[in-house]
Each structure stands twice: as structure tokens, then as C-alpha cells.
Amino acid sequence: MLIPADALPDLPVRDLLPEVSATLSGAGAAVLVAPPGTGKTTLVPLALAGDGRVLVAEPRRVAARAAARRMAALLGEQVGERVGYAVRGDRRVSRRTVVEVVTTGLLVRRLQRDPELAGATAVILDECHERHLDSDLALAFLVEVRGVLRPDLRLLATSATADADRLAQVLGEPAHPAPVLTAHARTHPVEVIWAPPPGPIAPPHGLRVDPRLLDHVAATARRALAEGDGDVLVFLPGAREIETVADRLHGAGADVLPLHGRQSGAAQDAALRPGPRRRVVLATAVAESSLTVPGVRAVVDCGLSRVPRMDHARGLGALVTVPVSRSSAAQRAGRAGREAPGRVYRCWPQARHDRLPAQPEPEIAAADLTGFALDLALWGDASGSGLALPDQPPAGAMRAATATLHDLGAIDDSGRVTPRGRALAGAGLHPRLARALLDGAGLVGTRRAAEIIAVLDDPGSATSDLVAALRRARAAGDRAWLAEVRRLAAATEPEAGASPASAAAEAPGPGGARVPDDLAVGLVVGLAYPERVALARDPGGQAYLMAGGTAADLPPESPLAGTPWLAVAVADRAAGARTARIRSAAPLDEATAREVAAAMFTEESEIGWVDGDVLARRVRRLGAITLTSTRLTDPDPAAVRVALLAGLRGAGLGLLTWSRAAEELRARLAFAHAALGDPWPDVSDAALLEHAEDWLDLGSARRRADLARLDVAAALRRAVPWSVAGRLDEVAPERLPVPSGSQIRVDYSDPAAPVLAVKVQEAFGWREAPRLAEGRVPVLLHLLSPAGRPVAVTRDLASFWVQGYPQVRAEMRGRYPRHPWPEDPMTAVPTRRANPRSR
Secondary structure: OOHHHHHHHOHHHHHHHHHHHHHHHHHHHEEEOOOOOOOHHHHHHHHOOOEEEEEEOOHHHHHHHHHHHHHHHHHHOOOOOOEEEEEEEEEOOOOOOOOEEEHHHHHHHHHOOOOOOOOOOEEEOOOOOHHHHHHHHHHHHHHHHHHHHHOOOEEEEEOOOOOOOOHHHHHHOOOOOOOOEOOOOOOOEEEEOOOOOOOOOOOEEEEEOHHHHHHHHHHHHHHHHHHOOOOOEEOOOOOHHHHHHHHHHOOOEEEEEEEOOOOHHHHHHHHHOOOOOOOOEOOOOHHOOOEEEEEEEEEEEOEEEEEEEEEEEOOOOEEHEEEEEEEEEEHHHHHHHHHOOOOEEEEHHHHHHHOOOOOOOOOHHOOOOOOHHHHHHEEEEEEEOOOOOOOOHHHHHHHHHHHHHHOOOEEEOOOEEOHHHHHHHOOOOOHHHHHHHHHHHHHOOHHHHHHHHHHHOOOOOOOOEEEHHHHHHHHOOHHHHHHHHHHHHHHHHHHOOOOOHHHHOOOOOHHHOOOOHHHHHHHHHHHHHHHHHEEEEOOOOOOOEOOOOOOOOOOOOOOHHHEEEEEEEEEEOOOOOOOEEEEEEEEEEEHHHHHHHHEEEEEEEEEEEOOOOOEEEEEEEEEEEEEEEEEEOOOOOHHHHHHHHHHHHOOOHHHOOOOOOHHHHHHHHHHHHHHHHHHHHHHHOHHHHHHHHHHHOOOOOHHHHHOOOOOOHHHHHHHHOOHHHHHHHOOOOOOEEEOOOOEEEEEEOOOOOEEEEEHHHHOOOOOOOEOOOOOOEOEEEEEEOOOOOEEEEEOHHHHHHHHHHEEEHHOOOOOOOOOOOOOOOOOOOOOOOOOOOOO
16 A cells, blocks of 8 residues: 555545455455545555556546546655556656556557556456446456456456446356445435426437527526535536537636546646636536546536447447436536535436436447457457457447458458558557548648548547638647647558658648648548548539438538538438438548549449339449449340349339230130149249249340330240140130130130120020130130120029029010020020011
8 A cells, every 4th residue: 555544535435445455355356336436546546556556447538637646646746656647648657656547448558568467466447337448348358368367467347336246247257246345425415406498409419419408508507606605517518518608607707617538638637626716617427427526516417418329321420419317417416415515407307307318328339349349359359259348249330340440451351450450559549540540641741641630539629621620720729639649640650651750741642643731631531431422412512422322411501512522521310310411521522532432433334224214334433422324335135134124023014015915815824824733834923023034035125115015925925835835725715616606705804714705695505604724614604685795694504594594585585676585595596696677
């Protein structure tokens, strides 16, 4: 222990420190459940420091720096002596350092380089309940390190919520979970004040938050200042909303201080130190846990949080604004009761609170997993099989991630990481941005590529027009942004083989031309997101089609409207929306678009059925975007035939001309098939379309109109097998003789009941109806009046003559006196003529 226990602040975890040390010495791994304010982040590392270095992993840079400063202050030292920190782009440690606070992302990088963590005796994973991807990875990697390489390495996972069972299972074994220790916070009561907006508020979409909600949050912050003492902590989803609310709090009678992860360390320090006047601290979720904001007596919670989401079907990934979970709301409220009784103003109705999700969704469930999959590949298996992850990644998201890595050249066909993949990982960026940085440096210059990536990697500065965002960042000269530019420029050296200074400020671009700023931004964005290269679909330049196939629109007020080509960095699609909304983009031209998305360029002949006819053309495409289309004058006949058959199957047999002969032949064949089955062919629509290539001779047909000129009757005869073709007139004769000598056409409209319509006088003497299909099916006789109207329908002539005919004769003889109506039809002479008129 670096400091005597009685010299430590009297915080709830202090009395638990001996048990924590003893449990880790015995079990090797444990879970510590301790709410914010109990001292777990600062007291436990000091208690565990001894023979070797203790690594403390925090999910955020601001928390890592703040924890290191607090522990150093307890030791009466400066940061960098016995307590230091390391975050991306900033490290303060020395040979004396025995407690090092790092971000979980940096810990993952360190584990990749040195899985044994040489010199470390213990690792503390703080705030595991937040379930960030890096936290899950670090936990899984450390469990494997303890099991394979370092059984002596002590591992403590801390959580601010009581849901620790899953952590205990991951750290231990199925039958023997790791021990769980609990420290109970000594908090003061917090009064909950429900303060919903007075009017309707539009739900958040993407990064957009209704300005009326921000107006209400600012008004509620003023109310909190007026109704009590102490500082006010306001929770907002992002830096943009913090800036907006800060503008609305001018003249509030208090110092207004922002607190978010993109600030410089000095600015964050200012928000974490008490001031001479009352303060309103406007913070993102960084202040939910790990950090203590002193002096707070009131919390104003807007009820929103910002999380990453990925639309895997369209390849759209972005930060989105979502309602806060109940557990996060409770943690936010608890900030008001750390030092004295407090109040929390919740800017949503009490009735809605119970409908909020109980816990925040794990990042692994909905985020882009490309970087996650690269870390797994670097560890040895891109699938992550066998790792003790708290939750397994969704299969579809992992397939999309590994496909992206393969396209970037980061993994090979077997999923093993490549040297290119190691270079991408070394940039400390999302693999897509790393690819754009490393490849863009040689096209637009190292410095400029680093500047563009620094803008792209900052959600707050990546506004709708990225070129304007770049110019604003240069003009502002923010120290943190410039430091990140230097870090990114240095990261290109292993890939580019040159120092940043050796790369020209404007390097040759596609085709060897100099690349101006406007095009340089689009080029780098396109390298990161080639499938989001987009071409305008309308003259006004508001509607676009991305190379990946997603339709997207610019906001009406966008300064990019009318730009023919765009490289889209951020786009999202609301549930149920037909198109995506472009949130951030840069102008492009076709040559550069083809350069950055070269893998998506195709040039091929297309022959197919399009919009109701055969279309034969030579097409050049960039993914889903058609660049040029030229008509083919001599298309491949086989491909044309395939297109015609596809069109026929899609549109139906109505494309053919069905003459009466063709229709009657089809009906006779349908009857033969229904009565006798195979080998008589099935001539239903479905069967004819399925086997169209077998019976329909397309000959020289090349378009829809040619289909209408085909001889369908001749084609149908070809469908009849030769073994039965000669028997069609016997099985299903076209006409049948009747007693009068007439040859009457058989109606096969109903294959189950062929009909012969014959006048009564022509059937005199006929004792039995004829039978078809080898005698299996009797003809249904429609006996007609002299006017051709049915007077009887029967298959049993003998019964008709005895029972039905007398009634017919009684009704018809007066109506048709010139036609014979004998009393005995069986002996009468059949005739198709009327009696001659009497003179």
C-alpha cells in the first residue's frame, strides 16, 4: 500500500480494502460492486500497489486523467511520479510509477503487444457496467492471459451497479464464479423533481436534438440555481448540445463550464475543480461515473445519451441519440447527493420513466464491430471463439465486420491478420479511418491527411460540410486537435516510409494532378467509406445514390446541395424511412470517386429483361451507380434468349399471341393430362412457364414484340412427346360425329368435363353419349333448342329421352312448330333442318 489506510479519505470502500487485497491474493480475480463516490477508483489502486505495477483501465480519457490526478494528490505528488496515466496522444509516467491509469482502448493495444503485461501485478477494470467494446475485449483478453500465461496476475473488475453476476461468471468458472465484494455508498437524500417541457418535443433523430428541449434544459438549469445552493451539473448528450445550452445560460449569475471527452486536459481540470463562484457544469455521460464533480447540489438531466449504432444492411454507422436507461438516470441523480442533500430535475414525465430500459444496451449488440474484429484477429482469431466475452457478438454484425477487414486487406482468406492489418491497428483509429490516413497521406500529403482524419474522428466537428469543418479547425488552432494531428501524422511513418515533414503539403492525387483542399477532403473520406461515394439523382442535388446501393438525401439547408458527387462520411436512416439522411459529406468528382472506390468499378455487357422488354447494353458502374450505358447492336443470342424467357416468366403467357387454334389445342392437351396423366404434358401456366425453353422455339426473337409473332399452336405440338402425339385426335378429338351426320366441336374449357353442344333434333335415336380418353370420360351433352339455347344438360341420354324429353317437347313444340318434336325420339330420323313451310 502506497499510503497508510488511516491517511486515506474516509470513503465507504476504505474499510473494505483489506478484504479486497485478501480476496485477490486467494482467488486471483474478483468483482467489486461500488456505486460512484465510494472511492473504488482512487483508493483501491493505492491499496493494491506493492511489488509491481498496478494498471487501472478507465473507459474514458477524461476519467483516466482525473483518477491519476486525484491519486497523485492523495500522495502529495505530481502526476507522473508514483501515479501516472497514459491515454491516446498523452502519457505521463516515469520509472517511479507504480500505479498507471490507462484507457481500456490503450490497455487492449498494450495487451496485443505484450500479452504477459510484464511488470504488472494487478489490473483493475473500472466501470465495467458501461459495457463498452474495449472494456469487453480487455476483460476477455485478461481472463485468457490469467488462464494461459499469468496465473499470478490479479484481476479486479469494478461496477457501479449491483448486476455483477455475469462479470463473476466471466472472471471465474461456470461452477465457481469469482467472489463478489460490495461497498455501500454513504449518500445523502436526493429529491426527484419531474420537470418535463411545457410543450411537445420531437424525439431525437441521429445527432439531432429538438432545440425546444435544449431551451427547456437551460431554463431548468436557471431554475435549479434559483431554488437552491451549490453547483449545478447538467447532463446533455454531446458537445454540440453543451455549446447550445451554454449560449442560453449567458447572464445566469454562475460560471458555465463544459465537460466532455474532446476537451483539453486543462479544460477538463477546470470543470473538476471548485471555483470561487457558483458553477453550472454542462457534461456528457463522462460525468455519470468515474469522475467526481465537487460542489454539486443539483443535477439537471435532459434524459438523453449518445451511443454508436450500426445499420449493417446498409453499411451506415453513426452516433445516435437515445433515451437514457433507468440505471444511468439513477447514477446521474446520485451526483447530487455526494456531499450533501440534493435535487435532480428530470426533464421528462414521470409516467415515461418506468418505460425506459432498465440498463443501457451493451455496445457489442448494436455497434460497428470492424475494429472489434480486427482486435480479435490480432489476438489470434477474428471470430473470437473461446474468449470469455460477457456477450457474444451478433453473427451478422461479425460477418459484416470481417468482410470489411478482408476488403481493407487487414485479414486474409482464413481470417488471419496481415501486415497491412497490423499497420491499420497501429494508427489507433477505426480501421476505415486508418486506411484513409495511411493511403491518403501519399495522395494529399501527410499533414493534410492527418488534419482531415482528425476532423472525421471528431463527431462534434464533422458537420454537414466537412471542408468547412476542416477550415474552422485550422483557424481555431485548438491545442488538443493539433496534438491529434501530430499523432496521426506520426502514425503514417511506418506505412509511408517517410517522416511527416518529408510529405508535400499538396501531394499528387489521382491522375498525378495537384489536389485542392475541397477535393482532398472528399478523397480521404472516400478512402474511408468507398461504398458511400454518392451521385446526385436529381438536378437540384438533394437526392443521391450511394455506390453501396443506399439512397440518401441532403438536408434542405445543406450548403452541399447541387454538388454532383459527394463522399459521405456520416448518414443515418430513421426507422421506416425510405432513404437515409446525409449528415456529413464532402464534394467529389467522378475521377476521384472512381479512384477511391476502384474495387467497386465494373464494366460489363448486360442483357436482361428491363421495364417490359429486352435491354442489351454495355454498362460502366461504380457499385450501384451507373456511370454510362451504351446500347449493344449485336447482343449474344443465347443471352437474349435467357432474357426473353425471364421476361416471359415474369410477365406471364399473355406476352404470346393465343390464336383460337392455340387455345383449343391447349385445352385438349389439358384434358388429356387431367384424364390420363403422364406422358401427356401439363400445360398449366406454371408448367408452361417453368419449361418454356423446352417447348417454345424463340428462333430469331430479340424483343418483346417478337414474342407476339410466335406460332404458339406449333410450339404446343412440340411439347407433346412423340409416343402419344399421334393419338391426340383419338384421346381428345377436336370434333365428334352426331346422329344427324354433323361434326360438332368439343368444348374442352373445363378439362374435367368436356362439353358437346348439340340440338335436340340432331340427337334423335342416340342412345348413349360418347366417351373420350380411351372411354374413361363421358362427354357432357348440352342439348339445345332450335335457337341454340340449352334445354337440358346430361350424360345419360337414355334417361333423358324417357324422363326429360316429354317436358321439353311440351314446352318447345308450340314455340318452334317448324321443327320436329316426335313423341318417340328414339325412332325419329335425326335432322339438322327445319320442316318445310306449308303453302
